[in-house]
Amino acid sequence: MLKEYVYVLILFVLAAGLTFTLLGLTFILGPRRPTAQKLAPYESGMRDIEPPSRRFPIKFYVVAMLFLLFDIEAISFFPWAVVLRRLHFFGFMEIFVFVMVLLVGYVYAWQKGALDWH
Amino acid sequence: MSPVVEAFVEGVIKAAIALGFLLNSFAIMTIMERKVVGRMQQRYGPNRVGPFGLLQPLADGVKLLMKEQIIPARVNVPIYIVAPTISVMVSLMAFAVIPVAPAFTAGPYRVGWWISNPNIGILYLFAVASLGVYGIVLGSWSSGNKYSLLGGLRSTAQIISYELAFGLSIVSAILLAGSLNLPEVVKVQSHLPWFILIQPLGFAIFAIGGIAETNRAPFDLPEAEQELIAGYHTEYSGFRFALYFMAEYINMVTISALATTLFLGGWLPINFGWFPGWLQWLDNFLLWVPGVLWFLAKVSFFLFAYMWLRATLPRIRYDRLMWFGWKVLLPLAVLNVLITALYVSLQ
Numbered sequence: 001m002l003k004e005y006v007y008v009l010i011l012f013v014l015a016a017g018l019t020f021t022l023l024g025l026t027f028i029l030g031p032r033r034p035t036a037q038k039l040a041p042y043e044s045g046m047r048d049i050e051p052p053s054r055r056f057p058i059k060f061y062v063v064a065m066l067f068l069l070f071d072i073e074a075i076s077f078f079p080w081a082v083v084l085r086r087l088h089f090f091g092f093m094e095i096f097v098f099v100m101v102l103l104v105g106y107v108y109a110w111q112k113g114a115l116d117w118h
Numbered sequence: 119m120s121p122v123v124e125a126f127v128e129g130v131i132k133a134a135i136a137l138g139f140l141l142n143s144f145a146i147m148t149i150m151e152r153k154v155v156g157r158m159q160q161r162y163g164p165n166r167v168g169p170f171g172l173l174q175p176l177a178d179g180v181k182l183l184m185k186e187q188i189i190p191a192r193v194n195v196p197i198y199i200v201a202p203t204i205s206v207m208v209s210l211m212a213f214a215v216i217p218v219a220p221a222f223t224a225g226p227y228r229v230g231w232w233i234s235n236p237n238i239g240i241l242y243l244f245a246v247a248s249l250g251v252y253g254i255v256l257g258s259w260s261s262g263n264k265y266s267l268l269g270g271l272r273s274t275a276q277i278i279s280y281e282l283a284f285g286l287s288i289v290s291a292i293l294l295a296g297s298l299n300l301p302e303v304v305k306v307q308s309h310l311p312w313f314i315l316i317q318p319l320g321f322a323i324f325a326i327g328g329i330a331e332t333n334r335a336p337f338d339l340p341e342a343e344q345e346l347i348a349g350y351h352t353e354y355s356g357f358r359f360a361l362y363f364m365a366e367y368i369n370m371v372t373i374s375a376l377a378t379t380l381f382l383g384g385w386l387p388i389n390f391g392w393f394p395g396w397l398q399w400l401d402n403f404l405l406w407v408p409g410v411l412w413f414l415a416k417v418s419f420f421l422f423a424y425m426w427l428r429a430t431l432p433r434i435r436y437d438r439l440m441w442f443g444w445k446v447l448l449p450l451a452v453l454n455v456l457i458t459a460l461y462v463s464l465q
Contacts, residue, residue, distance in 0.1 A: 003125060007234040008214050008242075010129035014137055015210040019203050019361070022183070026357035030187045039191040041263045042352050060271050063440070067278040070448070074285040077455065078241060081292040084462050092463035099452060106449075115444040117437040 062114050073102055124227075132233045136213055144367045145175035151425050158429035185356035192262030193353065201260060202351075202358045205253025205365035209372065212246045215239040216375045217301040219385045219409035231385075231410070232301070239300040240288060243376065247331070251277050253365065258350035269349025272339050272436065277331055279443040284327030286451035290320040290458045291380040304384035312383040319454045321381045323447060328373040330443070332366060335428035339436055374420035375413075382416050385409030 077095075084091045109115060149164065149172065156163025164171035189195060219231035236242055251274055258270020291313050295303040307313060314321045330337040339349075346352070351362045378384055387404045434442070 004234045004236040006125065007129040007132065008211070010126070011133040011136065011214050011233055012207070012211060014130070014133045015207055018137060018141075019206055019210075022357060022361075023203070026183045026185070027187060029184050030356060032186060034188070036191075038188060041190055041192050041261075042265070042347060043263075056267070056271055060275055063275045063279060066444075067282065070282045071278075071285070074282055074289070077286065077289045078292065078298065081289050081459075082296060082298055084293060084459060085296050085465070087463070089463050092459050095459060096456065099456060110445070115440070117440040 059117065066109060066114060069105070070102075073098075128227075128229070129233070136233055137210065140210060140213060140368050140371060141364075143371050144364050145179065147367050147370070147421060148178065148363075149174050150421070151428075154422065154425040155429045158426070179360075182357050182360040187357070188355050190262065190353050194260035194262070197256050197260035198353075199358070201253050201257030202354065202361035202365070203253075204256065205250060206361045206368070208246060208250045208253060209365040209368040212243055212250075212372045213368070213375070214246075215243050215300055216372065216379060217304060217384060218375075218413050220301070220304075230301070235299065235301060238298045240292065240298045240303075240380075243300075243372075244285060244288065247369070247372070248281065250365065250369065253362075254350050257354065257362070261350075261353035263353050265347045265352045266350050269346045269352070272346075273333060273350055276333070276337065276339060276439060276443070279440060280327045280330035280337075280447070283323050283443065283447035283451040284331055286448075286455050287320045287323040287327060288380065290317055290451075290455050291324075293455070293458045293462050296462075300379050300384075304379055304386065307383040308386055312381065312386070314381040317381065317454075317458070319450065320458070321377075323451050323454065324377060324381065326447065328377060329424070329427065330439075332369045332373055332424075334366075334370065334424055336431040336434050337439065338428075338433060339439060370421060370424055371417065374417045374424070377420055378413060378416040384416075385413045387412050 076098075080091065080095060087094070152174070153163040153171070164174040167173045167177045189198065214233040215236065217230070217232045217235070221228055221230040223229075234242075254273045254277075255270050258266040258273070261267070291303065292298060294310065294313055294316060295306045297303060297306070310316065329335075333339075351359055354362060386409070387407060
């Protein structure tokens with residue numbers, strides 16, 4: 001089974017080689033004539049005022065947290081999906097209870113407005 | 119030759135073919151997209167370089183290679199250089215487990231039309247494809263430009279929001295197949311109907327999620343030109359920009375190939391089985407066409423649909439995007455999984 005991942009590794013090495021060869025080529029072929037204007041951040045022609053702040057809306061954190069919760073849920077679906085045939089109705093009831101528990105959290109997040117975007 | 123050397127040679131040949139295929143499909147797709155969108159907007163698209171403008175991708179490639187390597191003053195240099203490389207590497211790696219055609223026997227060897235065939239193929243693809251968001255986030259963060267930063271944040275929130283429904287739609291296909299191994303999923307569809315017929319909702323969620331995952335219209339908010347210039351790649355030019363572009367198109371190929379494998383029967387031919395006698399020749403012909411061509415035809419159809427959607431639909435607003443992903447697509451996907459599970463468990 002490990003053999004299959006060796007193929008992935010070979011692909012990784014070849015892909016890395018290709019990408020870096022192309023980057024190297026463009027490094028050799030391209031000219032280099034930097035000027036202050038050219039290196040300034042692109043601001044649609046306006047003069048640049050200040051660096052962008054590293055602060056951004058808390059919404060993005062909330063979405064990331066919710067994603068973590070629900071993605072772990074989604075990952076636990078995968079092994080269950082493979083063996084469901086052997087678990088029969090018992091397997092379905094188990095996941096049903098699992099989803100119901102999750103649903104409580106989902107409804108809570110919805111009610112708290114975590115899924116709204118203003 | 120010893121088995122180790124044989125496996126190594128096999129791996130190198132397959133990887134080289136796959137890379138060649140992906141890079142060529144990227145080149146063809148750039149011209150195809152411009153042609154298709156052009157025709158849909160009542161214009162010609164590129165038609166000056168070579169016959170019908172077919173050499174345009176080559177000209178573009180050479181031009182981008184010869185461009186100046188601008189490193190803007192305010193960037194975080196190492197991350198700025200590495201980020202597009204991550205994007206493109208991840209998109210190339212994700213294709214590894216896609217089965218293009220059934221395994222065949224060549225002399226003493228049994229060769230599969232895939233680079234790698236782990237028993238958890240789909241999990242591998244899902245995991246590797248999720249890494250693509252790193253290239254976008256790191257590139258946007260290191261650019262030191264507010265448009266880049268906003269584009270990167272939007273992109274992250276969008277990709278992770280739609281990944282949930284996307285993953286769950288894959289689960290519904292896995293439930294029917296009973297295996298995470300992609301060639302196995304295709305084989306199941308040879309005696310069941312193609313999963314698009316039993317899982318229309320699952321397929322719809324997969325398609326919408328796939329478009330959102332690849333940041334394509336109508337979900338191309340990360341690069342909304344009117345608001346964000348070009349989003350996360352505003353500060354990228356020359357070949358580094360081309361790498362981002364390449365990653366996006368190769369991701370489209372991979373998503374289309376995955377859709378083909380999971381829902382459209384991969385390499386399997388269209389076989390109605392209810393042709394009247396005088397149409398028997400058509401049935402025979404469809405069965406005679408090699409699996410690779412079927413696979414390529416189905417993938418091409420999806421790629422065309424991508425371009426079709428881009429020419430047809432306007433970009434959706436950001437709050438609507440999040441609303442749709444979290445409040446419509448996610449519950450629907452869970453419901454679809456539960457119904458499929460009920461069906462499978464009662465069999």
